Amino acid sequence: IEEITSQIDQETSSKKIFFSEKLSFNELVVFTRQLSSLLGASLTLEKSLSALSDQADRKYMKELITSLRSEISAGSSFSNALAKNPNDFSEIFRGLVKSGEQIGQLSKVLSKLADYLERRHALVNKVRLAFTYPAIVTIVAFLVVVFLLTYVVPQVVSVFTQTQQDLPILTKLMLLISSFAQNWGGYFLGLLIGFLILFRFSLKNHTFKFKWHSLLLHIPGYGKFEKSLNSVRFTSTLAISSAAGVPILIALQISKDTISNLVMKKQVDQVIEDVREGMSLSKSLSSHPNFPPLLIHMIRAGEITGNLPDMLDRASDNQESDLERRTMFLANILEPSLILFMGIFVLFIVLAVLMPIIEINQLIQ
8 A cells, every 4th residue: 555655646746747737826715715614614624625525626626635635534734734735825825724723713714815815816916907008018019110120111211222312310310220120139139138037047146136126126116116015915914814813923924925025025024023022013114114104003003902903904905005006007107108109219210211202302392
């Protein structure tokens, strides 16, 4: 039996390496929501997993739930069973499940966790959709400009160069740009791709990445968006962790892991040390300007009233609304800016082509 099990484990692990199967986001949310409902109906964890396994549509999901049920039957805790599938269940997910087991409120924690996952996914989708249109406009504008410079302009202007006509300065400049695009455009594109690859590898260096993240926080316009995005991740995770009964130091550690900006992550490390030494959370956060003042005020109110989880939840809602406003503001600025830039460049090309024609007409008259 041990040899067969070992063989099956090796085959499963090799499949995961080559095919990298994992739960989709929707499957994870549905699994969490349904498991919460079944546990809330007083079913045992093992029976709940059996029911979910029976109704699973995808083979991978059925196998995953069956393996979780097997671990539970063997005496393992649910959080330890989840830990054996880190690709499907994040560290935050496992940490909150563990806290739910410790306080005996697993069903309640899973319900809040499903809400949290849905809200976070909705927020990510809003950000992506807001920047999708500007990205499409940028790509189309780039392709149109390249087509005009490499094909249209040389074809049209070549007529005037054959007549030995003295071309206007604007037309000469456009011919120089067109010639550069034709002769050196491929090299320039390769250089740009090489720079992007080098930049991506450079981000693996902690010192370089830290400086880059610090620069992002100070870019006019985008800096506030970067702060708001990471504040939302931190606050929403801290809210659900506190509501699940997780101790504040562990909740801060879990919340820190959701922050992508290294500068703000380092500041949360300092906050954790301050809180460990006895300082209040609001006072420690107030010494770091990257976290919004409204968040700090609401945390202070929660500490005074003894209702920190509720205030964190409200602060999370406010931060999400603020992030949505900033996202729409950036998107609304980018769209007309790109269209204006495209219009000016096309106008420049049209004038470069029309000016020799106008001069020929004047000479004929």
